[in-house]
Amino acid sequence: MSKEIILHIEGLRTEFQTERGVVQAVNDVSFDLHQGETLGIVGESGCGKSVTNFSILKLVQYPPGRITDGQVLYNEKNLLECSDEEIRTIRGKHIAMIFQDPLTSLNPVIKVWVQIAEALRLHQGMSKKEAKAKAIELLKLIGIPDAEQRADNYPHQFSGGMRQRVMIAMALSCNPDVLIADEPTTALDVTIQAQILEIIKNLSHGRKTSVIMITHDLGVVAEMCDAVCVMYAGRIVERASVDELFYDPKHPYSIGLLNSIPRINQDSDERLHSISGAPPDLIDLPHGCPFRPRCTQAMDICAQKSPPEFSIGGNELRTVACWLHEKEHSHG
Amino acid sequence: MGRYVAKRLLSLIPVLFGVSLIIFFLVRMIPGTALEMYMGTQVEATPEQMEELTRLFGEDKPVFILYTEWLGDIVQGDFGCSLRTGRPVLPDIMARLPLSMELTFFSLFLALVIGVPLGIASSLHQNTFGDFLSRVTGLLGLSLPQFWLAALMVMAFSGFRGWIPMGNYVSLFEDPVRNLKMLFLPSLSIGIGFAAVVMRYTRNSMLEVLQQDYIRTAKAKGLKQRSVIYTHALKNAILPVITVTGFNVGYLLGGAIVVEEVFALPGMGRLSLYAIYQRDYPIIQAIVMIIATIFVVVNLITDIIYALADPRIRLDDTAR
Numbered sequence: 143m144s145k146e147i148i149l150h151i152e153g154l155r156t157e158f159q160t161e162r163g164v165v166q167a168v169n170d171v172s173f174d175l176h177q178g179e180t181l182g183i184v185g186e187s188g189c190g191k192s193v194t195n196f197s198i199l200k201l202v203q204y205p206p207g208r209i210t211d212g213q214v215l216y217n218e219k220n221l222l223e224c225s226d227e228e229i230r231t232i233r234g235k236h237i238a239m240i241f242q243d244p245l246t247s248l249n250p251v252i253k254v255w256v257q258i259a260e261a262l263r264l265h266q267g268m269s270k271k272e273a274k275a276k277a278i279e280l281l282k283l284i285g286i287p288d289a290e291q292r293a294d295n296y297p298h299q300f301s302g303g304m305r306q307r308v309m310i311a312m313a314l315s316c317n318p319d320v321l322i323a324d325e326p327t328t329a330l331d332v333t334i335q336a337q338i339l340e341i342i343k344n345l346s347h348g349r350k351t352s353v354i355m356i357t358h359d360l361g362v363v364a365e366m367c368d369a370v371c372v373m374y375a376g377r378i379v380e381r382a383s384v385d386e387l388f389y390d391p392k393h394p395y396s397i398g399l400l401n402s403i404p405r406i407n408q409d410s411d412e413r414l415h416s417i418s419g420a421p422p423d424l425i426d427l428p429h430g431c432p433f434r435p436r437c438t439q440a441m442d443i444c445a446q447k448s449p450p451e452f453s454i455g456g457n458e459l460r461t462v463a464c465w466l467h468e469k470e471h472s473h474g
Numbered sequence: 475m476g477r478y479v480a481k482r483l484l485s486l487i488p489v490l491f492g493v494s495l496i497i498f499f500l501v502r503m504i505p506g507t508a509l510e511m512y513m514g515t516q517v518e519a520t521p522e523q524m525e526e527l528t529r530l531f532g533e534d535k536p537v538f539i540l541y542t543e544w545l546g547d548i549v550q551g552d553f554g555c556s557l558r559t560g561r562p563v564l565p566d567i568m569a570r571l572p573l574s575m576e577l578t579f580f581s582l583f584l585a586l587v588i589g590v591p592l593g594i595a596s597s598l599h600q601n602t603f604g605d606f607l608s609r610v611t612g613l614l615g616l617s618l619p620q621f622w623l624a625a626l627m628v629m630a631f632s633g634f635r636g637w638i639p640m641g642n643y644v645s646l647f648e649d650p651v652r653n654l655k656m657l658f659l660p661s662l663s664i665g666i667g668f669a670a671v672v673m674r675y676t677r678n679s680m681l682e683v684l685q686q687d688y689i690r691t692a693k694a695k696g697l698k699q700r701s702v703i704y705t706h707a708l709k710n711a712i713l714p715v716i717t718v719t720g721f722n723v724g725y726l727l728g729g730a731i732v733v734e735e736v737f738a739l740p741g742m743g744r745l746s747l748y749a750i751y752q753r754d755y756p757i758i759q760a761i762v763m764i765i766a767t768i769f770v771v772v773n774l775i776t777d778i779i780y781a782l783a784d785p786r787i788r789l790d791d792t793a794r
Contacts, residue, residue: 201693234696246687251709261695296785
């Protein structure tokens with residue numbers, strides 16, 4: 143994995159001001175996205191996966207949200223220091239996003255071709271006519287039947303899966319370097335999910351687009367990703383290649399996640415495994431390791447100090463933030 | 475669409491029937507009949523003369539008979555004659571209707587022109603001093619009675635004769651500039667309260683829309699702040715404003731009638747006021763019927779505009 147790094151995120155911190163106090167949604171997150179790679183970011187709801195990615199494009203709403211620290215390097219430029227003007231030339235053109243719920247993410251009162259054409263006209267300077275032709279072409283490409291007629295429809299006239307295809311067409315219209323897909327299949331039927339993943343896979347591979355796939359579905363990770371970051375309570379607790387994560391998970395949280403997937407060969411009277419307890423309150427994080435209160439293997443040190451990320455076997459792309467693996471790190 | 479409009483226009487019939495019933499009996503419940511008001515207290519008449527007058531004023535028949543006769547007449551487009559002047563009422567009303575309508579729509583226009591941009595600005599600078607100021611001013615505009623504002627404006631501006639003409643009214647077609655100048659202050663005093671309503675609706679609606687996922691999508695595309703606000707947000711945020719505008723045209727028309735009196739404008743307001751003083755039943759009844767019709771038609775137009783602005787609304791149920 144010595145491909146060129148296209149997006150370098152380091153020490154990212156994003157917090158939200160609430161009436162109860164400051165929510166540390168993203169707490170010192172660093173990762174690299176390589177050229178042509180599909181990187182999965184996995185974790186429970188509220189672990190900071192989406193906020194991390196909104197932060198990359200400075201789409202966190204202020205107030206209440208605020209990026210307090212870190213850098214996002216794209217083409218040697220720190221996006222977090224960009225002016226509004228500069229970041230707009232990146233958004234949609236170089237880094238595009240697909241959102242979770244395609245019904246609420248498309249504007250209900252604007253025709254779909256207009257919504258697709260907007261980015262084309264803005265970033266590629268197309269005329270209205272050219273942009274419409276290109277939008278129809280994109281709709282055909284993602285498998286919308288009767289694209290010419292359907293282009294004039296409004297989002298509510300499409301099914302959920304079709305709407306998500308429109309979102310994909312919109313995101314890929316300007317051939318971005320990076321596609322951030324925020325739970326793109328969560329709101330869809332299982333049968334449609336596979337089709338949507340297939341489209342994202344084919345189109346991104348064809349265009350050499352790197353993808354960040356945010357999901358809580360380990361099935362999606364197995365299907366789509368090359369590498370994975372597991373997030374918990376605003377931090378990355380483990381990073382690994384897909385095979386490493388599935389065959390040799392290190393962090394107790396990752397192990398818990400993998401065990402909670404029902405298996406086809408499981409006895410029907412065997413209880414499903416779940417991680418006991420609930421995710422911690424991000425306003426009032428427990429001292430030390432945030433996973434400690436739910437961890438079956440917690441030690442004394444876990445309550446005292448938050449574990450740094452230990453690399454396993456000297457591989458900086460294989461890390462785990464858990465005191466159990468301190469030795470592997472030092473010996474490796 | 476055609477079917478829908480036809481259906482809505484058909485619904486005018488029961489509405490107008492109900493209005494006709496209410497207004498016919500309501501005006502006759504005001505103490506003092508038309509004849510008594512005509513005679514006053516000073517005039518003496520012989521019993522023969524009184525009998526003749528009672529017949530002329532139609533007070534010799536039971537009120538139900540009068541109602542059915544009147545209803546039969548208006549179905550044929552005959553609104554009867556004034557009890558005072560003896561002239562047919564419809565031409566008199568139609569001569570004054572344009573001024574009242576112009577006042578109504580001018581005040582509506584001012585309300586929207588003031589309210590919508592202020593509402594947008596207020597939502598974009600939420601909780602700043604400007605937002606606070608425009609909200610408080612809006613509340614003030616909402617609380618001040620129209621007639622009082624009107625009276626205040628007459629007093630304040632009657633000195634500026636050259637700038638805002640007072641006095642003899644000219645119609646829009648005779649001298650548009652002078653007409654609009656004349657109607658500016660009356661329209662402003664009618665519209666300012668509604669401008670406050672529009673501003674608050676626009677602000678709240680914008681604040682809600684700006685939180686929506688599709689606004690984030692628009693930003694993620696790299697659109698400029700201006701396109702995000704005017705293309706993506708406003709198109710959605712304006713929908714509740716359209717609804718509230720439709721409802722309020724009737725109230726603006728009511729305001730016009732009061733404010734006409736203050737500015738001495740020869741609209742329907744003065745006509746109806748004097749008709750009520752004199753118990754000139756045919757005039758009152760005709761005016762109320764016309765206003766009810768306008769109200770229904772304006773609401774129909776509002777619904778059509780709403781359907782045009784929001785593609786999710788279908789007026790025809792045939793498409794279902």
